[in-house]
Amino acid sequence: MIQIEHLARSFQVPAAPGKRLSFKRARATVVQAVRDVSLLAPNGQITGLLGPNGAGKTTTLRMLAGLVQPDAGRMTVDGVDVANRPLEALSRLGVLSDSRGLYPRLTARENIVYYGALQGMTRDAANARAESLARMLDMAALLERRTDGFSQGERMKTALARALVHDPANIVLDEPTNGLDVIATRALRESLRLLRSPEGGAKCIVFSTHIMQEVERLCDSVVVVAHGRSVAEGTVAELLERTGKSDFEEAFVELAFAPEPSLQTGVSA
Numbered sequence: 001m002i003q004i005e006h007l008a009r010s011f012q013v014p015a016a017p018g019k020r021l022s023f024k025r026a027r028a029t030v031v032q033a034v035r036d037v038s039l040l041a042p043n044g045q046i047t048g049l050l051g052p053n054g055a056g057k058t059t060t061l062r063m064l065a066g067l068v069q070p071d072a073g074r075m076t077v078d079g080v081d082v083a084n085r086p087l088e089a090l091s092r093l094g095v096l097s098d099s100r101g102l103y104p105r106l107t108a109r110e111n112i113v114y115y116g117a118l119q120g121m122t123r124d125a126a127n128a129r130a131e132s133l134a135r136m137l138d139m140a141a142l143l144e145r146r147t148d149g150f151s152q153g154e155r156m157k158t159a160l161a162r163a164l165v166h167d168p169a170n171i172v173l174d175e176p177t178n179g180l181d182v183i184a185t186r187a188l189r190e191s192l193r194l195l196r197s198p199e200g201g202a203k204c205i206v207f208s209t210h211i212m213q214e215v216e217r218l219c220d221s222v223v224v225v226a227h228g229r230s231v232a233e234g235t236v237a238e239l240l241e242r243t244g245k246s247d248f249e250e251a252f253v254e255l256a257f258a259p260e261p262s263l264q265t266g267v268s269a
């Protein structure tokens with residue numbers, strides 16, 4: 001189970017060089033990437049983090065993965081506080097980042113096994129797991145190839161296998177269907193449904209997307225993020241009812257692109 005409460009983070013961005021005045025200190029602007037995001041993702045469910053470009057999805061997930069420190073708020077993974085016990089929290093988490101971040105000189109298998117070793121697995125156990133994940137993700141033919149030159153879909157599969165190598169109870173995916181064709185997208189959806197099911201371990205799955213069809217097809221519940229705030233949460237049916245719309249795209253546009261004042265209420269988990 002993943003719980004995020006009132007998360008916030010801003011970044012200092014240096015002013016553009018052209019705007020610097022000589023002899024004066026370059027002024028920095030502050031980008032408030034995440035203002036107030038809350039989320040509760042239970043086990044055995046797929047929770048969608050749905051928001052437009054720049055809404056704060058990646059920054060939220062990077063904080064959860066311990067890559068960026070929050071300015072405020074609290075995050076727990078299976079009740080373990082990410083700030084106080086980061087290694088313990090991270091060992092319960094499998095993360096597919098938006099950049100995928102594979103080592104190009106290593107083969108797909110080496111990428112997966114190396115990550116398993118970092119998580120404390122023996123090489124034999126990590127190799128066996130790499131092979132079973134490769135079967136599940138239909139990428140057995142890729143295992144012995146260097147990832148340099150892999151297509152987007154091949155990189156995504158390898159990165160997903162790497163994220164799952166230590167069989168984490170919680171899986172976090174940043175825009176996993178980006179760049180995937182229809183067959184690869186359907187295969188990924190099937191894999192996520194399996195991981196959600198009791199046979200697949202009833203994992204807690206959180207994935208970010210800006211595609212509402214993904215949410216409609218896959219998610220048990222959704223948190224809508226806009227301008228760095230979680231502005232609504234519930235099932236697709238609940239959000240349709242709340243907005244009085246029959247089409248989820250219409251409901252999303254109303255929730256995510258409402259004028260700022262109505263966005264002031266964050267979701268309390």
Ligand SMILES: Nc1ncnc2c1ncn2[C@@H]1O[C@H](COP(=O)(O)OP(=O)(O)OP(=O)(O)O)[C@@H](O)[C@H]1O
Nearest residue numbers: 011013031033052053054055056057058059060210
């Ligand atoms: N390291 C950083 N430095 C400066 N600004 C940042 C940084 N990281 C994120 N931001 C800004 O924070 C905002 C939220 O970015 P984020 O990547 O979290 O959005 P997103 O919801 O993932 O968007 P997308 O759908 O385009 O991936 C954006 O305005 C972005 O420019």
Ligand SMILES: [Mg+2]
Nearest residue numbers: 057058059098
């Ligand atoms: Mg993003």
